Amino acid sequence: MDIVKKLKVSELKGRGGGAFSVALKWELVKKAKGKEKYVICNASEGEPNVFKDKFILDNYLSEVINGINIAVDFLNAKDAYIYLNKDYKLKGDIGKCIIFKKTSGYIGGEETAAVEAIEGKRTEPRFKPPFLTDCGLFNCPTLMNNVETFYYVSKVSKGEYNKTRFYSINGDVPNEGVYELPVDMSMFDILKQTGNYPDFDFFAQVGGGASGEIILPQELKKPAFGAGSITIYNKDKTDIYALMEKWAEFFHTGNCDKCAPCREGAFRIYEMVKNRDIDYEVLDEIFFNLKKSSFCALGKCIPLPFESLIKKVK
């Protein structure tokens, strides 16, 4: 069975957050016309409280490299790049992969922005279409998957994939760490099984330590989503304004400042939250605008943590 068939059967989804079918993406790049093709492993992991890619790179680098090589062979790609978080170090053999250290903030993780950065341009998202699968690095069809995805590609190819994924768990928990558990396991079970289920009143942030949604205890029956992180906050001990300030600062300083809704909107959120002087009507307008008119997904995602926190916890 060729690799795409195996990937199809495995139902493996991208683990960068977008959860796009891996088999489908590989086929798109395969079919795309182009003189050269490129493979990029996105190891830019840049959001607070998400650290599973680092864990995988530290412990299973050879599996990741194997996954990348499978892609290179499959596509007959010219080069493979590892787009690496600048604080991460790779210990071990990386074969012919080229390391490109990410220089910019959070936005550097956006796929098209990563490509711009590797091309030596300003780290800023591109207008889509065209998509990377058609016209990516150096205008060639490009396959970009994240570290965890390549890890599982390797597993799938060896017939060792058992529908698991990696979860980063931290916050007010006794057993902070990265755990490999079934993809469809409920967050409740994950917390129980890892000995992290709190015995105090709490809320969780799921899918990213800034852009993740706020989840209440009674909502934990579903699986985790996004980048697979769960951060637990003790409700009584958490200053939700300080928390929002942290997020807001992260977005304001980590975005690329290309478009007005996100550049100015994120700043005004930060300003209001920092001064603890929030005009909820204005905040609503800014959120509406971010969701509807931001250039890229980062901007569109900014309102989610704030809105869910305000609605559920405030």
Add this chain to the structure above:
Amino acid sequence: MKIRINNKDFDCKKGEVVLDVALRNGIKIPAVCRHTDLEPQNSCRLCLVEIKGKGLQTSCSTKVENGMEISTESAEIKRLRKINLELLFSQHIEQCSECNWSYKCKLLELARKYEIKITKFNDRKKDFPTYQFGPSVVFDSSKCIDCKNCIAMCQKQGVGFLDNKEKDGFFCTVPGQTKECVYCGQCITHCPSGAFEEVSSIKEVEEALKKGNVVFQFAPAIRSSIGEEFNLPHGSITTGKLVAALRKLGAKKVFDVSFSADITTIEEGGELIERLSEDKNLPMFTSCCPSWVRYVEVYKPELIKHLTSVRSPHIILGGLIKMSEDNPIVVSIMPCVSKKYEITREELKIDGVKPVDYVLTTRELGRMIRKNKIDFEKLEERDPDYPWGEATGAGVIYGATGGVMESALRTVYEKITGKSLGDINLKSVRGLKGVKEAEIKIGKRKVRVAVINGLGNIDGLDYKKYDYIEVMACPGGCIGGGGQPIPIDDEIRKKRAESLYIIDKKKKIRLAHESPFVEKAYREHLKNKKIIHKICHTTYGNNKNK
């Protein structure tokens, strides 16, 4: 193919963006950051429209697809535009009365239309600095709305002086540290918020006018653009009104720089003939664009010896005026901010005297005329002063890209062959293409020429292939200069240039060397080699002054 906008069908071509089709058909969509010279920046988000099946999309960057259904207005779109406008104003310090756009910017128009409160947020840029680039350009970063057009344009010019630097959590537009500005002023004409402008000389000129000895001279490219300062249609020819306005402002005399463009042509033609015959330092490059000269001096010094030694027309005329008038203050009205730099060049002084004292841009002149409450449109047309008034057609087309080349070739051909050109309209060097080429047989020799329209196009040019190359830093040449009325785009450039060619066509004398006035100037003033050298020629490379 066809697309449907607001329930009406419109024809369009593959590759076009939705915005252009809408605007062409009179459907208004607000678009602040879009400039048709540049790739869409996608930054202001005001041009959002609803596309069936695709949701909200920016019309400036969305290409048409057959059968696309678009609506340009809805309650939601209106709400988004309002918020984005308020956010844009939150980073823009309004100084409308002194602004380049003088209340005519899109921002203000939209603020009125969408009834926004421009002060909804505090101005986050109130403490942002103002920078000055040499004697030419001022950048007030507190007005900047971060569209990044100036950076893209400066890149396109092949300079890349402007940069995007992180500061306190924001990426800000700033002058870079590693490059040097060449003062083309294209950042000014591509800025939607008026953050860039010329270093103003209005005050100095007003002072000078009080003394009563100001001699104005105006560039070829002004006559078809100054009208735009007073809301006349693009490309309106207003030479007579321009002269009248300058007289009203208190000019002692008013001269037309097209006249000395003819002298430049003759001198430059002569130099070309000499170099061709000796096969020396070819190709010869034009040098009447000071931004190009500065670019050579800073970035391509190996080309210095290829520059013609001839001075630019207003410097020559300035020298003649200084020779013949009684203690004049010479003020050039130019389409250009680089000319403000040019007049500071030490080696242009004639016996210690500057040929030109001040340069005003077309926009500055517009501002002065408005300030003096002169009703431009109602002015009675006047003629410039003689003996140096009447210019040939060749001198007028200097204002458009290819004009210098065309004028020179008209003259060189006759000088070498003794015959006149069959058709003096050298169409192949006209128009807005970035690089234009032509080959004309002059006597036994095939002379290969190129015209570089827009400084960035010099990059990668295999200049050794040519004998003579014209370079104008500004796209379109001086009619699209950094000192011209804004907005400027290809449509507007075409109209302004077209008007110059119309003037040329109507002139009785269209060849520089046939001008009796030029002949007279040589007879009376440029009597010998030494004087000609002093007034009409210069040197390069010893000057890196900022």
